[in-house]
Amino acid sequence: MKKQHGTDGVVVIKKYANRRLYNTESSSYITLEHLAAMTREGREFRVVDAKTEEDITHNVLTQIIMEEESRGGQTMLPVNFLRQLIALYGDSMQAMVPDYLEASMDSFRRNQAQFKTAVEGAFAGSPFAEIAKRNMEMFEAAAQAFKPAPATPPAATGAKDSEIAALKAELAKLRDKVDKLGE
Numbered sequence: 001m002k003k004q005h006g007t008d009g010v011v012v013i014k015k016y017a018n019r020r021l022y023n024t025e026s027s028s029y030i031t032l033e034h035l036a037a038m039t040r041e042g043r044e045f046r047v048v049d050a051k052t053e054e055d056i057t058h059n060v061l062t063q064i065i066m067e068e069e070s071r072g073g074q075t076m077l078p079v080n081f082l083r084q085l086i087a088l089y090g091d092s093m094q095a096m097v098p099d100y101l102e103a104s105m106d107s108f109r110r111n112q113a114q115f116k117t118a119v120e121g122a123f124a125g126s127p128f129a130e131i132a133k134r135n136m137e138m139f140e141a142a143a144q145a146f147k148p149a150p151a152t153p154p155a156a157t158g159a160k161d162s163e164i165a166a167l168k169a170e171l172a173k174l175r176d177k178v179d180k181l182g183e
Helices: 032-040 057-070 079-088 094-120 127-145 154-182
Strands: 011-015 021-023 028-030 045-049
Touching (some): 021 032, 094 127
Antiparallel strands (some): 021 028
């Protein structure tokens, strides 16, 4: 079997009807864990259906996320976030969500690198507090983007208000923790 690479160095992974994944670069069968590791390493890959050559990368990446979330322990995607995300399907803003989420994750990754640097020097002074403040502003901006439309029925308003109050309380707790770490 010949090795296949995308024209831009992207590794082609073939998924067969029996759900097995074949890495055309290494000429070996791999698992979803291998693909997760490749993702963490920054390796680019494209998953195609072996029979139809249809690009199914999105589906496989979603499957990896589902497996990671179901492993037990702490999940990364809060239930409220998932509900808000699902509610956006079919909404007029749906087309904007992927670009927004991608930009938010890029910003988070940049802040994460700065945060790591700040944590290493946290005991040295104020950079930690400034980065924490920027992270909190970013999270608040992200939360604002997912606020439900104002046309909420009166019966649902009370539940939404209590949910917002709970989120604000959680945010206040996080701010306190960040402030304590910055001291």
